[in-house]
Amino acid sequence: MNEISENHDPGPWEALEKHLGRPSLLLSLVGLSTLVLYCGALSFDFVWDDWPQIINNPIIRSWHNLPRVFGSDLWYHVARHQVYYRPLFVAWSMLNYSLFGLKPWGWHLCAILVHIAATVSVFWLARKLGLEHWTAALATVIFALHPIHIEAVVWISAVSDAMVTLFAALAFVAFLNGRTPGQKGRLLCWMASLALLACALFTKEMAVTFAALVAIYAWLHPRKDRSSAGAKVCGAALEALPYGLVTVAYAFVRKHALAQATGKFDPNHGILDLLRTLPLVISFYVKKLLFPTGLTGLYYTPYVTGKVVMQVVVPLLALGTLWIVLWYWNRREGNRTVGFAACWFLIGLAPALYLRNFGNGDFVRDRYVYLPSVGFSILLAMALRRLPPLRQWSARAVQCGAFAVVCVAWIGVSLAQQVYWANDFLVLLRGQSLYPTNPYTLVGLASEYSERGAHELAIQYAQTAEREHPEYGYARLSLAEVYVRAGRFDEGRLWLQRALLANPDFVASETGMASIAGLYGRMGDYARALPLCDKVLAKDPDLYSAIYNCGNIHLMAGQFGEAQRLLTRAVATDPEQPGPKHYLGRAYLQDGKNHEAQPYLQAAVAMDPKVWDYHFWLGVSLEESGDTAGARTEYQQALRLNQESTDAKLRLAALEGK
Numbered sequence: 001m002n003e004i005s006e007n008h009d010p011g012p013w014e015a016l017e018k019h020l021g022r023p024s025l026l027l028s029l030v031g032l033s034t035l036v037l038y039c040g041a042l043s044f045d046f047v048w049d050d051w052p053q054i055i056n057n058p059i060i061r062s063w064h065n066l067p068r069v070f071g072s073d074l075w076y077h078v079a080r081h082q083v084y085y086r087p088l089f090v091a092w093s094m095l096n097y098s099l100f101g102l103k104p105w106g107w108h109l110c111a112i113l114v115h116i117a118a119t120v121s122v123f124w125l126a127r128k129l130g131l132e133h134w135t136a137a138l139a140t141v142i143f144a145l146h147p148i149h150i151e152a153v154v155w156i157s158a159v160s161d162a163m164v165t166l167f168a169a170l171a172f173v174a175f176l177n178g179r180t181p182g183q184k185g186r187l188l189c190w191m192a193s194l195a196l197l198a199c200a201l202f203t204k205e206m207a208v209t210f211a212a213l214v215a216i217y218a219w220l221h222p223r224k225d226r227s228s229a230g231a232k233v234c235g236a237a238l239e240a241l242p243y244g245l246v247t248v249a250y251a252f253v254r255k256h257a258l259a260q261a262t263g264k265f266d267p268n269h270g271i272l273d274l275l276r277t278l279p280l281v282i283s284f285y286v287k288k289l290l291f292p293t294g295l296t297g298l299y300y301t302p303y304v305t306g307k308v309v310m311q312v313v314v315p316l317l318a319l320g321t322l323w324i325v326l327w328y329w330n331r332r333e334g335n336r337t338v339g340f341a342a343c344w345f346l347i348g349l350a351p352a353l354y355l356r357n358f359g360n361g362d363f364v365r366d367r368y369v370y371l372p373s374v375g376f377s378i379l380l381a382m383a384l385r386r387l388p389p390l391r392q393w394s395a396r397a398v399q400c401g402a403f404a405v406v407c408v409a410w411i412g413v414s415l416a417q418q419v420y421w422a423n424d425f426l427v428l429l430r431g432q433s434l435y436p437t438n439p440y441t442l443v444g445l446a447s448e449y450s451e452r453g454a455h456e457l458a459i460q461y462a463q464t465a466e467r468e469h470p471e472y473g474y475a476r477l478s479l480a481e482v483y484v485r486a487g488r489f490d491e492g493r494l495w496l497q498r499a500l501l502a503n504p505d506f507v508a509s510e511t512g513m514a515s516i517a518g519l520y521g522r523m524g525d526y527a528r529a530l531p532l533c534d535k536v537l538a539k540d541p542d543l544y545s546a547i548y549n550c551g552n553i554h555l556m557a558g559q560f561g562e563a564q565r566l567l568t569r570a571v572a573t574d575p576e577q578p579g580p581k582h583y584l585g586r587a588y589l590q591d592g593k594n595h596e597a598q599p600y601l602q603a604a605v606a607m608d609p610k611v612w613d614y615h616f617w618l619g620v621s622l623e624e625s626g627d628t629a630g631a632r633t634e635y636q637q638a639l640r641l642n643q644e645s646t647d648a649k650l651r652l653a654a655l656e657g658k
Helices: 002-006 012-020 023-043 050-055 063-069 087-100 104-128 133-145 147-154 156-178 186-201 205-220 229-257 271-290 308-333 336-353 373-385 395-421 424-434 439-451 455-468 473-485 489-502 504-508 510-522 526-539 544-556 560-573 578-590 594-607 612-624 628-641 646-657
Strands: none
Touching: 012 023, 023 104, 023 133, 023 147, 023 395, 050 087, 050 156, 063 087, 087 104, 087 156, 104 133, 104 147, 104 156, 104 373, 133 373, 133 395, 147 156, 147 395, 156 186, 156 205, 186 205, 186 229, 205 229, 205 336, 271 308, 271 336, 308 336, 336 373, 373 395, 395 424, 424 439, 439 455, 439 473, 455 473, 473 489, 473 504, 473 510, 489 504, 489 510, 504 510, 510 526, 510 544, 526 544, 544 560, 544 578, 560 578, 578 594, 578 612, 594 612, 612 628, 612 646, 628 646
């Protein structure tokens, strides 16, 4: 009997548990599962801020610009007064550009890999905080799969949140190693911790609270020679001091780089409105962590000025109740990890709670809770591990069942909501369906519909944005843009003048000059458009929007040689976009070089067959080359997409007459 027992092979669950007890295999499996969960994002486009930060960012196109990265703000080419300084994120973008150019799949793959790396760092952080293997594993899986991380994973420009979390978690692990008695290389760990903190700070501003986390941990876990309250406080301050000094040094570098930085203080809302809004914002994040549905990149949560009971009192009561529960849990079990995880969440979220740094209504974004969610993941994992037995179910069975339910639910919720980040139009439609009064959504949809030829609908959206949010500077610019695209130039000029008076910072920027030059060019006002082109290209000759817009302006002005030169550069810069190919083809066609034009016109149609004038101009090219049947097909397709096209009707009628 003993012999049989000794030779007994473990069952499949025992064998699985044994293998997953090895961190290398466990983390590999979690990483693979995360990659599968987000693999659909590899087909997504660049969206939203990816345009200014990636496509239209000349600084990422050469490693020679690396010193400049550390001396300028993130949006230097978009607006003159900004508060974002993230040189390591820009360096990451330079690396991606050198590897993938402007192919979105490569950028998405790297963003997913950064999320996986951050997930692995959460496991090691949880272990160093004293959690046993399986609780740390639960926290890791929770962090990896939580749907609130969709924005930070599938939207490329939000990868800075995953990067700062990776650096901050590793910095804290190194800090814990450095203060562990008997740990080899303690000084090296301590130095590595400071270096990793510097990396976190240069990635995103969320890391400025790191020194506070060190102080809180040191106070909760004092050294043996610090028994009195005063000694604990002094010891915590001493341990946090080096990290505070690194943060102060970063602040000086940042201030030097952001010479024109300014906050977005709203004169219509003071400190009282801010204090009334904070409970709503914090409770909003907690709600989304517990029930991650209705996720979008375009929440709209304006300052609380009324409905005090529902928007101030109720959130305060909910947060107070939650704090009491956590305090009781921490006190009952004597487990200071509960208290520290709660502090990690709240302190980590603190930079995003400085609401005056954001525009009214832009206070909540899922990406802001990426770093704080490490604390939430640890708390939820600890809670699951403390579930008691239920009837015939053992405690272990109950815990595994609850964990499985959470994972399955979150995977389903995540898959259902990732798709809304596939392209700009879906991002905006999702935001508009959930928050129809968001001015950014209204302006964005106006632009999208205008590009698709739905001019009346575009004008309605832009008018709504300007009427309901006159303080939003880009609403007037949006009205100017949609009127110009609709061919209503008098109204377009009027709103353009109003927009420039209301937002002079925009015209001072490189992208602003390029956009305004494009509007003047569409109106045929080349006397204003071309000098703006010369000015912006002299300031930054590699700015994509300037190259593209000015190439089109020269095309419309009949200067085909210069149009071909600029549009050729635009195609080389962003070969994944059909627009530059189409307009380059038109430049060749109108210059009498149909043989060179046709391949570009065909490529544009193949890349985006839903644009009517792509088909029209390809039809013109085919007609000139003698392909009457092909031209007829393209004219017919152009009319199917735009029944109001007089040019397509005339061309098709002429062919039928022949």
